Amino acid sequence: MSKIAEIRMLFEAKIKDGIPNPPGSFDQRDLDRVKSDKYLYRVLEHCENNVQLAVEMLFNLMLWRKTNAVNEITEENVNAEYLRDGLFFPRGRDIDSCILFIMKSKKFVKGQKDMDALKKVIIYWFERLEREEDGKKMTLFFDMDGCGLSNMDVDIIMYMITLLKNYYPNFVNYIIVFELPWILSAGFKIVKGILPARAVEKLRTINKDKLKDLVAPEQALVSWGGKDDYVFKFISEGQTKSQESKLDTDYSPGEMVSLSPSKVLTFKTEKDVISAHLTIKNMEDSIISFKIRTTAPEKYSVKPSSGILTNGSSQTIHINVNSGFLINSVEKDRFLVLCIQVPKANLSQKELSELWKNSGGKADEYRLKCDCHETEKTTVTKDEPDFLNVKLSNLQDSHRIIMQNIKVLKVYQISTMILTFATALLGYFVYTSRNTHSCDAL
Structure with missing residues (x-):
């Protein structure tokens, strides 16, 4: 059984x-x-x-x-003010494509809210996210930026974690604590001490510099240092589904997935890192598996390069150009996204490998070209010198000069060693000769 x-x-x-x-x-x-x-x-x-x-x-x-x-808990019978004040709301996804459920802690002031009503609002959001995400995991995101002692309530944080521990099975991907002020660190140490071991493993305390390791810039709010300029406004559950269906502009009926971008990956340089992002959304009623391939695997780091998506879920792929390659070199490369249907989401690696092996020509294929940001491109015309070639030529000349100097230096080193040895040998003979003369005199 x-x-x-x-x-x-x-x-x-x-x-x-x-x-x-x-x-x-x-x-x-x-x-x-x-x-x-x-x-x-x-x-x-x-x-x-x-x-x-x-x-x-x-x-x-x-x-x-x-x-x-x-x-029986719905948006009609919970505190409407608490729903609309922006203390809790879902927005963006983590690196595993799990929805972020955000607590904007600065909007919470201890003693100003009815705790029972607030707990009911939390249950409403958990129930709604379970329905909208079809049971896929979410990430709790505690935005502590700009908070003080009055914004910290250990009881409400522990209530949320207790709900997830006892009544919402396997529903948490990460627990992110963002920009925790040092004055509140003692409070979170108490929380961490109460958490079960499995929850502690999921806990991440990060700042703006480290956020990109868990949330892509495109999925992060501007206030976190990201690119999403979203301003919170409560939208009822029915309206959310209607808006989501309008956003799938790149999707054609019959395709397994919707890609964003759909045709061209545009690479940009940020903080000396050349990267692009691709979001894959499952448009099938069934579960699918995807793989990503490229014509230049030695050039790119793709994370994740494969995965499984349940109906309606999505995954953001992070594509970085490895060091040693110039941004202009991406333009000749291509990416291929392959998708197949799979029977369940919790397949073992061996089972998944077998399915891909036996997929034959059944996989859906989506091809993407590569481009780089206009400001990063090197423009070459017939009337202008090839800047890249000139730069490489200068580097080669510099390398040649350095190598010549190294050879001259080696000659000097050898000459110096010979002279030093000869001087030491001469000194030895002089010393020996003097000692011989002294003995003869005696």
């Missing part, structure tokens, strides 16, 4: 026993989750593959959902 089937059987037996509640005490909408293998996989993974713990978690989260009427 598979572990998923075992969890389902043990859970059904547990609720039939009526301890501590009869079967009818659970919401039927929650009981329907047990029918989903995908959901039970989440619970099992959250419980580190332990079937008994998974059954206990499933039972307890059902009880919590019924007790708190979680399925």
Whole structure:
């Protein structure tokens, strides 16, 4: 019997026993989750593959959902002011394409909000993100920039983490603490000390310089040093879905994925790093796997170069030009995105390799050209010298001169060593001759 089937059987037996509640005490909408293998996989993974713990978690989260009427929480019955003040909102994605759920901590002032109403708003957002992301992981992003002691509340942070630990299985990718002021570091040490070991592994305390390691500049707000000039405005769930469908302008019906950019990767130089970014979104109802190839693999670092996307999810690919290559050299290169359908999201590497091996000509292919930012290009015309060739020629001349100087220096070194040896030898003979004369005189 598979572990998923075992969890389902043990859970059904547990609720039939009526301890501590009869079967009818659970919401039927929650009981329907047990029918989903995908959901039970989440619970099992959250419980580190332990079937008994998974059954206990499933039972307890059902009880919590019924007790708190979680399925009845909507934007119509939570505090509208708290929804619209911008304390909590989703925006952008991390390097693993997981949605960022942001707490703009500067907007929180201790003692000014009803905590019960605020907790209800947090549950609303978690439920909404579960629906919109189809259970894919999210990243908690605590924006602490500009915060003081009045903006720090350990209880509300621990409440969010407790929800994710006990009632939202396998729902967290990272916990990012951004620009933590030193005055609040003691508070977060308390939080870190309470966190379970698995949560501590996901915790990242970063500043603006390190943010790009977890969130691409295109996905980061301008206030974080990124390129997204988004200004928060609450949009209802139905409106969000409508807007998302309008954004897929580069997608043609029948294609597996939508690419952004769709045709040309434009490389730019920022802080001496030449890079481009590509976002892949799964437009299929099924799960897909993608691979990225290039005509010049020695020139590029592509992260990630492959992956799996569930329906509607997306992934941002970071493409860096390796050191030693000039930005102009990218123009002749090409990239190829390959996509195939796969049966499930949690495939082992061996299973995935077999699927790709047997895919034959079934993979969808998307080709992209490369270009570089206009300000970085070297313009060459018939009437002007080739600047790049001149530069390389100058470098070669300098190298030749240096090598000649090294050869001359080696000659001087050898001559000096010979003279030093000859002087030492002569001195030795003089010294020996004098000692001989002295002995004869005696």
